[in-house]
Amino acid sequence: QKEVEQNSGPLSVPEGAIASLNCTYSDRGSQSFFWYRQYSGKSPELIMSIYSNGDKEDGRFTAQLNKASQYVSLLIRDSQPSDSATYLCAVATSGSARQLTFGSGTQLTVLP
Amino acid sequence: GAGVSQSPSNKVTEKGKDVELRCDPISGHTALYWYRQSLGQGLEFLIYFQGNSAPDKSGLPSDRFSAERTGGSVSTLTIQRTQQEDSAVYLCASRKEKPDTQYFGPGTRLTVL
Numbered sequence: 001q002k003e004v005e006q007n008s009g010p011l012s013v014p015e016g017a018i019a020s021l022n023c024t025y026s027d028r029g030s031q032s033f034f035w036y037r038q039y040s041g042k043s044p045e046l047i048m049s050i051y052s053n054g055d056k057e058d059g060r061f062t063a064q065l066n067k068a069s070q071y072v073s074l075l076i077r078d079s080q081p082s083d084s085a086t087y088l089c090a091v092a093t094s095g096s097a098r099q100l101t102f103g104s105g106t107q108l109t110v111l112p
Numbered sequence: 113g114a115g116v117s118q119s120p121s122n123k124v125t126e127k128g129k130d131v132e133l134r135c136d137p138i139s140g141h142t143a144l145y146w147y148r149q150s151l152g153q154g155l156e157f158l159i160y161f162q163g164n165s166a167p168d169k170s171g172l173p174s175d176r177f178s179a180e181r182t183g184g185s186v187s188t189l190t191i192q193r194t195q196q197e198d199s200a201v202y203l204c205a206s207r208k209e210k211p212d213t214q215y216f217g218p219g220t221r222l223t224v225l
Contacts, residue, residue: 032212043203043216044155051211088155092212097168099145100205100214102155 006089006103014111019076021087021106026070029094033065035074036088038105044088048074079110114138116217118204124223125194133189133220135204143207145214146179146189150200158202161187194224 003026013019021035032051036044048063050056050072056063062075072091076083089103117136125131137144146158157171161181172178176194181187191198201221205214 034214036216043201043219046213046215049211049213092214097160097162097170098143098207098212099157099160099168099171100147100155101157104154 004089004091004101004103006087006106008104009106010109011106012109012111013079015079015081017079017110019079019083019108019110021074021076021089021108023072023074023089023103024070025072025089025091025101027091027094027101028067028070030091031094032092032098033063033072034090034092034100035061035063035072036090037083038086038088040085044090076108079108081110081112084109116204116206116215118202118217118220120220121218122221122223124225126225127196128193130190130192131194131222133191133202133222135187135189135217137185137187137204137206138208138215141206141208141215142184143209144181144187145205145207146187147203147205147216148200149203149219153200155203158189191222194222196224198222199224 035048038044050063050065060077064073086105090100092098144161149155160168176192179189201219203219204217207214
């Protein structure tokens, strides 16, 4: 069974700090990796995608991918209270459907 | 442009009734997915449509669940003889090919009494 594991949290950080979220996956053939943010009662919102090894930066967000270690991470710099949400790591399967397998999510709280 | 839309946003039904949930994907996206999010199971894949190809139904939990996609666009997920364990949020996503990215609709919250 193809799995995605996230550090379970919950995670609390003070405003302005760096929040670090981690994820490992089991499907070595996966090529596409995503971080979704989900506010309570809302649907997942894509915040980062990454497809090759290394870092990808977008504003305050940096995604890191290491395919050899089967590891994906998300760093949120200068965390804001509005970043408080559940963060879902998702990996597209290596089959033709490329459906997403999700981790259980990490609940992040940014304290003012 | 417009995102993925779903209807209804909320559906309350009695056990044993049939329900239909609708998804309208982003224009131009040929791939469409249904997922289900429940407290006990997290977010799980149900079914996948790609163009005119036969759907991948490998995630459907029972034969009470079925889905169709008409004209390569709008999709309907049907749950027959609903059970209380079907209560969940049903999410539709459409996929952009390059780069490979899925965008979710707002979901339909189904409650089976």
